[in-house]
Structures are given as structure tokens and as C-alpha cells.
Amino acid sequence: MNEWISLPPPELNETPLKNVLLARRSVRHFSPDPITQRQLSNLLFAADGRVFDEAGRGCRTAPSAGSCYPVEILVSAHRVEGIEPGLYRYRHARHALSCERERDIAKDLMHACLSQPWVRQGAAVFLLTGIHERIMPRYKDRSVQYLFLEAGHIAQNLHLQAVAEGLGSVPVGAFTEEELQPLVGLSVTSEKVLYVIPVGVPDPAYKSC
Numbered sequence: 368m369n370e371w372i373s374l375p376p377p378e379l380n381e382t383p384l385k386n387v388l389l390a391r392r393s394v395r396h397f398s399p400d401p402i403t404q405r406q407l408s409n410l411l412f413a414a415d416g417r418v419f420d421e422a423g424r425g426c427r428t429a430p431s432a433g434s435c436y437p438v439e440i441l442v443s444a445h446r447v448e449g450i451e452p453g454l455y456r457y458r459h460a461r462h463a464l465s466c467e468r469e470r471d472i473a474k475d476l477m478h479a480c481l482s483q484p485w486v487r488q489g490a491a492v493f494l495l496t497g498i499h500e501r502i503m504p505r506y507k508d509r510s511v512q513y514l515f516l517e518a519g520h521i522a523q524n525l526h527l528q529a530v531a532e533g534l535g536s537v538p539v540g541a542f543t544e545e546e547l548q549p550l551v552g553l554s555v556t557s558e559k560v561l562y563v564i565p566v567g568v569p570d571p572a573y574k575s576c
Contacts, residue, residue, distance in 0.1 A: 372450060372464040375405050377412035382531045391526060394535025397488040397567030401446035406532045407491060408462070410566065413528035414493070415440060415521045417459045427459065429520040432513040437501040438521055439558065441551060443492040445473040446567075454551060472550060479546035480539055480563055489565030494551060495521055496558050518561045525564055535569035538562065 415429045415438070427436065440457040442464065444450045452471030455464035477487035486492060495518045503510040522538060529536040542563055548555050 370466045371458070371461075372455070372466075374408040374411065374462050374464065377409050377416065377462070378405065379409055379413065379528070380531055384527075387527050387530045390530050392535070393537040394567075394569045395485040395537050396570040396573035397485065397490065397535060397565070398570045399446070400490070400568040401448050402490040402532075402534065402567065403448050404450065406534065407442070407444075407447055407450070409532060410491075410493075410525060410528050410534075411440065411442070411457050412462065413531075414525040415457075415459065416462065425460075429517065429524055431517050432502065433505050435502040435505060435513075436517075437498050437510075437514050438517045438561070439496045439498060440521070441467065441494040441496060443472055443476055443494065445471060445487075445492070446490040467552060475550050476547075476563075479550055480542040483539060483541065485537055486539060486563065486565050488567060490567035491565075493525060493564040493566065494560050495562040495564070496551075496553065497561050498558050500557075515561065522562055522564060525566070529566050533568075534566055536564055536566045538564055 413428060415427050417425055418428055420426055442455045442457060444452055444455060453466055454468035454472055456467050458465055473487045476492060480486045497514045502514055506513055526536050544555060547560050
């Protein structure tokens with residue numbers, strides 16, 4: 368349960384942003400092919416990786432109100448080369464994963480997401496979670512709004528990087544909180560799942576939309 372996996376250094380390609388924006392689609396059919404550790408590394412870094420400003424201060428690739436960073440990223444690895452199936456937490460400072468659950472939860476995750484089959488088909492499923500107590504003391508009644516805005520920033524980074532990697536992704540907001548929270552080992556009062564994003568190699572037999 369305490370295993371740490373150091374990810375390869377991110378190597379983002381130079382695909383023009385215009386091309387990525389024009390190509391972005393919601394992909395709901397994935398092939399059985401795995402994604403690579405390098406692709407997973409690039410996806411996580413693009414989503415909310417740690418970077419440094421001109422003064423050498425640590426920040427992230429996605430904006431966060433007051434640099435509170437209340438959004439975390441969990442990864443349900445189903446088919447990732449070199450990584451055992453299981454649930455992992457992204458550790459921004461070390462660009463690494465720590466193991467949360469040592470089993471493949473893809474099937475149960477699909478059921479918690481109202482049996483949407485693409486949740487199980489994805490090579491990896493990214494779960495954005497929110498820790499309200501990190502932002503509430505500073506922003507009070509606006510903290511929930513800012514938390515969801517941050518999750519949106521991270522999600523869009525992830526979707527666009529998936530395109531740049533030749534992968535597909537789809538945003539999923541329909542899930543049963545009563546099933547999903549205990550599945551990933553979280554109490555809704557401390558850390559709440561906000562967003563579910565399956566990612567994988569698109570199945571060429573289906574059109575995206």
C-alpha cells in the first residue's frame with residue numbers, strides 16, 4: 368500500500384494548440400491496447416503538474432484560487448504498461464504515484480458510474496477529487512465554486528493532452544456518490560470525487576463526437 372512509482376520525466380510534443388483544439392472529441396469506445404507510462408506521465412503533468420515561475424516558486428500547470436490546490440488526482444490504472452492494475456494517487460511534488468488500492472477496480476468503477484461501459488474500457492480513469500478544507504478558510508462561501516472551477520481547468524488540460532498523445536478521453540459526471548466514494552476509500556466529508564475521465568486508445572471502428 369505504500370509503494371511509490373516514479374514516473375518518467377514528461378516529454379510534451381510540439382503539436383500546435385490549434386490542431387489539438389480542432390481534434391478534441393469525446394471518445395466513448397476504446398481499444399484493448401494499453402497506454403504507456405510515458406503517456407500517463409505526460410497526461411498527469413499536463414493536467415496539474417508542478418512547474419516553477421520566474422522567481423523559482425512552485426506552481427501548477429492549472430490555475431488555483433489563492434494557490435490553495437484543493438483538487439487531487441487519482442488514477443485507476445487498468446491497462447498501463449509497467450504498472451500493476453490498481454488505484455493510485457498522483458504526487459505532484461515528486462511527479463510520482465502512490466498506491467491506494469492494490470486491485471483493478473475498473474468493473475466496480477463502471478457500475479458506480481451508472482454502468483457506462485467506456486469507464487471500464489478506458490486504459491486509465493482519472494478521478495478528480497476535492498478537499499474542501501484546503502480552500503474554505505480563505506474563500507468561505509465562494510470556496511465550492513472555486514474548487515469546481517479548478518477541477519474544470521485540470522480536466523480541460525487532460526482532455527487536450529490526450530489528443531496530443533493520440534489518445535481519446537470522455538468527461539463523466541454521472542456517478543453514484545454512495546458507491547464511488549467507498550470504492551476509492553474516501554469519506555465524502557473529507558475528500559469528494561468531482562469528475563471522472565476515462566482515457567485510452569480510441570477504437571478505430573467507432574466515430575467520436
